[in-house]
Amino acid sequence: MGKWTRRGVITAGVVAGGALVVGVAIRPGNRAQKLAPLVTEGNETLVSAWVKIDPSNHVTAIIPHSEMGQGAQTALTQMLADELDARWDDVSFIEAPAHDEYANYMLGKGFLLGPAEVPEVLVGTLDGAFMQIAKAMHLQITGGSLSVRATGQYGMRLAGAAAREMLMDAAAESWSVPRAELATREGLIRHEASGREAPYAEFAAAAGRMAPPYTPQLKQPEEFRIMGRSVPRHDIPAKVDGTAVFGIDADVPGAKIAAIKAAPVFGAQLSSVDDSAARSMPGVVDVVQLEDAVAVVADGYWQAKNALEAVQVGWTKPAQQGVSQAQIFEQFDRDMAQAVADGNEKQDVSLGDVNLGYAEAATMVEATYRVPYLAHACMEPMNATVAIEDGNCQVWIGSQNPLGTRYSIAEALGLDADNVTVHNHVMGGGFGRRATDDAAVQAALIAQAVGQPVKLIWSREEDVRHDHYRPAITSRFKAALDANGVPLAWENQYVDKHEPAEAPHIPYGIANQHIHYADSPTHVPFGAWRSVDHSQHGFFTESFVDELANAAGKDGYEFRRALLADAPRHRNVLETAAEKAGWGSTLAEGQGRGISLQESFGSIVAQVVDVTVVDGSVSVDRVVCAVDPGMAVTPDGLAAQMESGIIFGLTAALHGDIQIDAGAVVQSNFHDYPMVRMSDAPEIEVEIINSGNPMGGAGEPGTPGIGPALTNAIFAATGTRIRQLPVSQYDLTFSVNEAEEVI
Amino acid sequence: MIEFSVNGVRQSVDVEPDTPLLWVVREQLGLTGTKFGCGIAQCGACTIHLNGNPVRSCVLPVSAAAGGEILTIEGLAQNGELHPVQQAWIDHQVPQCGYCQSGQIMSAVALLERNPAPDDAAINEAMDGNLCRCGMYGRIRKAIKSVAGVSHFDPAVDAVREEVQHG
Numbered sequence: 001m002g003k004w005t006r007r008g009v010i011t012a013g014v015v016a017g018g019a020l021v022v023g024v025a026i027r028p029g030n031r032a033q034k035l036a037p038l039v040t041e042g043n044e045t046l047v048s049a050w051v052k053i054d055p056s057n058h059v060t061a062i063i064p065h066s067e068m069g070q071g072a073q074t075a076l077t078q079m080l081a082d083e084l085d086a087r088w089d090d091v092s093f094i095e096a097p098a099h100d101e102y103a104n105y106m107l108g109k110g111f112l113l114g115p116a117e118v119p120e121v122l123v124g125t126l127d128g129a130f131m132q133i134a135k136a137m138h139l140q141i142t143g144g145s146l147s148v149r150a151t152g153q154y155g156m157r158l159a160g161a162a163a164r165e166m167l168m169d170a171a172a173e174s175w176s177v178p179r180a181e182l183a184t185r186e187g188l189i190r191h192e193a194s195g196r197e198a199p200y201a202e203f204a205a206a207a208g209r210m211a212p213p214y215t216p217q218l219k220q221p222e223e224f225r226i227m228g229r230s231v232p233r234h235d236i237p238a239k240v241d242g243t244a245v246f247g248i249d250a251d252v253p254g255a256k257i258a259a260i261k262a263a264p265v266f267g268a269q270l271s272s273v274d275d276s277a278a279r280s281m282p283g284v285v286d287v288v289q290l291e292d293a294v295a296v297v298a299d300g301y302w303q304a305k306n307a308l309e310a311v312q313v314g315w316t317k318p319a320q321q322g323v324s325q326a327q328i329f330e331q332f333d334r335d336m337a338q339a340v341a342d343g344n345e346k347q348d349v350s351l352g353d354v355n356l357g358y359a360e361a362a363t364m365v366e367a368t369y370r371v372p373y374l375a376h377a378c379m380e381p382m383n384a385t386v387a388i389e390d391g392n393c394q395v396w397i398g399s400q401n402p403l404g405t406r407y408s409i410a411e412a413l414g415l416d417a418d419n420v421t422v423h424n425h426v427m428g429g430g431f432g433r434r435a436t437d438d439a440a441v442q443a444a445l446i447a448q449a450v451g452q453p454v455k456l457i458w459s460r461e462e463d464v465r466h467d468h469y470r471p472a473i474t475s476r477f478k479a480a481l482d483a484n485g486v487p488l489a490w491e492n493q494y495v496d497k498h499e500p501a502e503a504p505h506i507p508y509g510i511a512n513q514h515i516h517y518a519d520s521p522t523h524v525p526f527g528a529w530r531s532v533d534h535s536q537h538g539f540f541t542e543s544f545v546d547e548l549a550n551a552a553g554k555d556g557y558e559f560r561r562a563l564l565a566d567a568p569r570h571r572n573v574l575e576t577a578a579e580k581a582g583w584g585s586t587l588a589e590g591q592g593r594g595i596s597l598q599e600s601f602g603s604i605v606a607q608v609v610d611v612t613v614v615d616g617s618v619s620v621d622r623v624v625c626a627v628d629p630g631m632a633v634t635p636d637g638l639a640a641q642m643e644s645g646i647i648f649g650l651t652a653a654l655h656g657d658i659q660i661d662a663g664a665v666v667q668s669n670f671h672d673y674p675m676v677r678m679s680d681a682p683e684i685e686v687e688i689i690n691s692g693n694p695m696g697g698a699g700e701p702g703t704p705g706i707g708p709a710l711t712n713a714i715f716a717a718t719g720t721r722i723r724q725l726p727v728s729q730y731d732l733t734f735s736v737n738e739a740e741e742v743i
Numbered sequence: 744m745i746e747f748s749v750n751g752v753r754q755s756v757d758v759e760p761d762t763p764l765l766w767v768v769r770e771q772l773g774l775t776g777t778k779f780g781c782g783i784a785q786c787g788a789c790t791i792h793l794n795g796n797p798v799r800s801c802v803l804p805v806s807a808a809a810g811g812e813i814l815t816i817e818g819l820a821q822n823g824e825l826h827p828v829q830q831a832w833i834d835h836q837v838p839q840c841g842y843c844q845s846g847q848i849m850s851a852v853a854l855l856e857r858n859p860a861p862d863d864a865a866i867n868e869a870m871d872g873n874l875c876r877c878g879m880y881g882r883i884r885k886a887i888k889s890v891a892g893v894s895h896f897d898p899a900v901d902a903v904r905e906e907v908q909h910g
């Protein structure tokens with residue numbers, strides 16, 4: 001009989017890296033009986049929590065990640081199906097519900113440890129410990145580009161391999177033959193000597209009673225049949241005929257529609273409300289006051305929105321209502337200087353002694369870079385539908401963190417989490433925004449106040465003005481070059497460190513490095529934004545490296561390449577991008593070419609951008625992107641993620657600018673927070689390098705490198721060095737003929 | 744009561760006449776394939792056809808559609824068969840999050856009906872009003888070009904199809 005105890009499962013996960021930790025077989029008395037509803041038919045058997053095989057030999061993968069367009073659900077299913085040796089046409093997937101059993105402990109581990117190498121002997125203990133932490137933090141988050149490399153590598157593949165071995169054990173027992181004589185192929189088990197062959201389904205029930213293998217044998221890359229293939233994404237057909245149901249489309253009987261307006265100044269609260277006019281408007285059901293927002297509930301959205309505009313609202317006036325964007329940047333400068341003066345700056349990297357480098361310098365280079373706040377602007381505005389009945393709360397939402405949402409709502413309503421059910425939907429964009437649950441909690445409070453089901457829909461203005469923003473940052477550099485243009489020292493000071501910890505680090509071989517930072521908190525809410533801290537530091541470091549190359553009188557590509565002697569994987573990616581882009585070829589008048597290299601989330605990406613600058617207007621002609629993700633599970637899906645990440649980063653670099661004035665966000669909608677459109681979108685070529693290294697992420701690594709490759713290209717074309725994004729604020733109507741003066 | 748036809752079906756609705764068509768289609772008629780993105784005709788997620796023309800339904804009062812013929816994403820497939828533009832979207836694996844794609848497809852169909860073989864400039868002009876935050880512009884462009892010259896609603900094609908289906 002199986003040993004699917006909690007302890008046993010964690011132990012099994014320990015040895016192999018942890019996947020089966022949340023994969024638990026259904027057994028009476030097991031806490032995982034919450035998984036039972038996933039087995040909808042009486043004659044189906046749950047072999048492990050991540051795979052289900054029904055009597056017709058159909059395989060269902062149970063995916064603990066939500067879909068926001070990154071294709072992770074299809075890739076994860078491929079990984080499971082390949083190890084299971086299933087027939088691809090017989091495989092489908094469902095999304096796991098928000099239960100603790102699916103807590104994404106790898107994400108917790110990534111957040112807490114960074115990519116630190118852990119001694120092999122400790123892995124088991126650590127994984128066990130992190131599993132507990134992840135569960136305690138209710139992390140079932142889709143983010144950190146972790147779906148494939150964590151859940152896939154450590155979960156889906158192991159589950160598939162374990163299920164296959166258990167099925168083979170069951171067949172061996174049934175046929176009274178040694179398991180070693182059995183082989184699997186396309187969902188069938190075959191005994192060559194006797195010619196017997198039967199589908200997996202025949203042994204599913206018996207396999208469910210088998211002990212899971214302690215170390216299921218994973219395939220070698222050359223054995224992959226489904227991984228590495230560009231299979232069509234399962235979620236796409238419903239996205240071309242209007243049948244995909246996003247959170248905003250949830251059809252909940254009797255639900256009224258709510259529109260909301262929160263305090264423009266972050267931290268302000270309601271001080272007065274006159275809703276007399278609004279209450280008499282057509283279709284209005286109620287006006288609800290929250291601490292920092294007012295909402296109108298009506299029969300339809302248009303009625304709610306119009307009535308909301310008729311509500312007279314007064315807000316408290318906190319101190320931060322005087323804060324402007326310029327003051328925020330001044331504060332950063334002040335706090336950075338103060339930290340140095342007080343000697344209490346926080347250390348990030350300390351290598352050698354930068355002062356030794358400065359002492360031998362032939363040339364010193366210094367520069368200060370800044371980036372603004374950015375909103376996510378998911379195409380689907382924030383929304384949530386909540387129905388509360390008899391102490392039970394149901395939530396319809398598209399969330400990157402359905403489990404966290406469940407606990408937040410339980411806390412807000414004073415319910416036990418067991419009484420909150422989250423129905424997760426596909427997301428109209430996530431990018432980190434849908435890992436926060438503010439709209440869901442608002443919807444729950446409004447539904448509770450009006451005593452009937454409510455669908456809360458944010459306006460685009462609310463979305464732009466009440467995001468959890470990508471933080472604005474200032475980053476200052478100082479470097480020393482010797483007489484041959486070789487860097488001797490690299491110093492970098494910036495404000496506010498978040499995740500991932502290694503974002504400001506460089507891959508280049510510079511002996512003396514000092515990277516440090518100062519805290520400088522502001523009142524502006526912040527959150528994860530596609531590629532998180534890499535989105536700022538990728539721009540900073542890859543721009544400044546370019547400045548060093550220029551100061552050394554060297555080519556930006558050759559300069560980087562020479563510093564990568566000890567980083568062959570990075571060098572190979574850089575060389576691949578340069579070669580594919582035709583680096584070094586002659587460009588036309590007004591054109592410029594720039595390059596960048598950035599590792600993030602375990603994948604290494606190099607980008608080469610060609611721009612044309614005419615009459616001050618920048619057109620991005622071509623982007624060549626080389627990416628080494630270790631191995632691409634779905635090559636076309638990886639390419640799509642690179643294309644997507646590049647356009648996302650290009651929008652930020654060219655246009656993205658959320659400004660603070662009088663404590664509130666100035667921008668409000670796509671007219672003043674513009675996006676790259678069809679006519680601005682460059683041709684993008686993606687070159688994938690399957691290096692065989694540990695798998696990296698896909699959703700985010702395309703984003704950090706496009707900004708610096710673009711601005712390096714603009715420098716090449718015009719001589720203007722862009723040190724503060726977005727590019728749109730620069731006057732590029734003239735060309736600086738000489739190389740920029742070095743300070 | 745305001746009357747119009749949606750995907751070939753007569754409808755009459757009782758709403759304030761300034762209600763944008765988007766909310767009538769989504770809330771009164773339950774056709775949620777058409778999306779709300781910005782409310783000010785800046786993103787194109789709400790694009791539908793009114794009398795054959797692509798319109799941003801988030802700013803079009805329902806009164807302006809009185810007596811008109813409306814086509815939404817749900818009405819594009821015919822006899823259970825996808826419109827060639829929809830099929831091209833699958834073939835090129837265009838959608839990521841997919842939220843903007845109903846609007847993208849409606850804009851692309853309108854473009855191809857007027858200009859069966861659009862060049863890059865024509866594609867830019869017709870599609871610039873449709874934002875894709877997932878940045879799938881390159882795939883959209885390729886998908887549009889792949890169906891240049893293909894007409895799903897050609898009556899001759901439909902007649903042949905009818906014969907095949909019914910012998």
